Amino acid sequence: MLFMTTRRALPLLLTFSLAACGGAEKGGPPRQGPVEVGVVTLTAQPVTTTTELTGRITATAVADVRPQVDGIIKARLFTEGTTVRAGQPLYQIDPRLYRATRDQTAAQLASAQASAATAQAKVARYNRLQTADAVARQDVDDAVAADREAKASIAQYRASLRTANVNLGFTRVYAPISGRIGRSAFTVGALVSAAQTSALATISQLDPIYVDIQQSSTALLDLRESLASGDVLPASTTVRLVLENGRVYPQAGTIQFGEVSVDTTTGTVTLRARFPNPQGILLPGMFVRLTVPQTIVRNGILAPQQGITRDAKGNATALVVGADNKVALRQVTTGQAVGAQWLITAGLRTGDRLIVQGTDKAQPGATVKAVTVAAGTTAAGTTNPGITN
The missing domain is CATH 2.40.30.170 (Efflux pump adaptor protein, beta barrel domain)
Structure with a gap:
């Protein structure tokens, strides 16, 4: 009876043994290899801060348009808000009074010139008579003085005529500079004065x-x-x-x-x-x-921002892969941000392999498989094929 039981039990034991072996091959834990991380090799380069x-x-330049004579504005010769050029007429002030003053001064000049001609002729005649003792010396001196006075009057009226012409020219107001002109502060019919504090308009060079x-x-x-x-x-x-x-x-x-x-x-x-x-x-x-x-900066180190983290105290840290493929934690000092990178002032140097992808899988002291990340794939939101995040 015992022999029969043993013969029946042997196939069952063999079956369980094979099943156990197959389960170990199929459902057993896989062999663990080094974690893959994406790294960027840092290099020194000139960095503009x-x-x-x-x-x-x-x-660039601002000029107030102001009147230089008194009068009534008869016309505005520009469009508000447009570009004007230097010397362009902007306003016309009533010129009639200044034209009359100019004409009056011109007439006075003509009269002074006529008087000067008479005085000059008298001096010439008296000089001839003086040689024959036909005229008194005092009369000759008076004639010479009158001639000089007439010439002075000519100079005076010429200056007055120039002033009158200038004032007449001021009745047309010109742009002092080129630029864009603003709104007009005075309308047609307004009385303006050379002594007023308000500008007619303002021109700005833009x-x-x-x-x-x-x-x-x-x-x-x-x-x-x-x-x-x-x-x-x-x-x-x-x-x-x-x-x-x-x-x-x-x-x-x-x-x-x-x-x-x-x-x-x-x-x-x-x-x-x-x-x-x-x-x-x-x-x-x-x-x-x-x-x-x-x-x-002559030899600046730029590190992608996602490779720099902060600890509980707010200090900047970075994970780098050493020559033995082991992860090391570095305390770093960051400067200003340059695009999507930090300017590193301490803690990293040329040749360091900075982990930028898979940082959550890498632990200080662990052995990892470093995979170089192509340029342009380190921006936030991107991943590198083959890297476990």
Whole structure:
């Protein structure tokens, strides 16, 4: 009986053994290999640092159109809001009174010239008679004085005639500069005066145009110290402008100069930039933001922003893959953001392999498989084929 039971049990034991072996092959845990991470090899390169400043737009030149004589405006000779050129007539003031004054002065000049001719002839005649003792010496002296007085009157009336012509010319008001003219503050029929404080209109030159920028004196001192130490090189003076609606102005400008004094109320120094404005987009008084190059770091290290994290204390950290393919945690110091990268001032160096993808799988001290991430695939939201995130 025992022999029969054993014979029946052997096939069952064999079956269970085979099933167990097959289960181990199919359902057992797979062999674990190193985690794949995406890395970027850091290199030193010249990096231009920039700063964002605010500014106000001002016209290149501003001129108030003012009357230089008194009178009634007879005509306005321009369209408000248009571009005018220097010397273009803008207003016509009633010229009749000034024309009459000019004509009167011209007549007085003619009379003085006639009197001068008579006096000159009398002097010539008296000189001939004096040689024959036919005229008294006193009469000769009186004739000479009258001749000189007549000539002085001619000079006086000529000057008065020039003044009258100038005043008559002032009855037509011309544009002192070229630019865009604003609204007219006086209408036809208004009485204007040379002594008035209100301008008839204002002309502004808008192409090119200026942007006055405010920079703190502290930042300016830091920049000068960095330049003096030789750690950085001076950057280009080209600046970019962002409009009030957030759009980038298509044309670049240049820094023209900086003030030689600090504003005592704000502690800032005014810089002036010049921008081309052919379309007239930039208008005086607009508030804008500018990206101004400050310096060029000779050997700057740029690290993708997703490769830099913050610990609980807010310190910047980075994971790098060493030569033995082990992960190391680095404490780093970041400067300003340059596009989608951080400028690293301490903690990373040329040749470091910075982990930018798969950072959640990499642990300090663990062995990983580093896969180089192609340029342009390190931006947020992108993944690298074969990298486990």
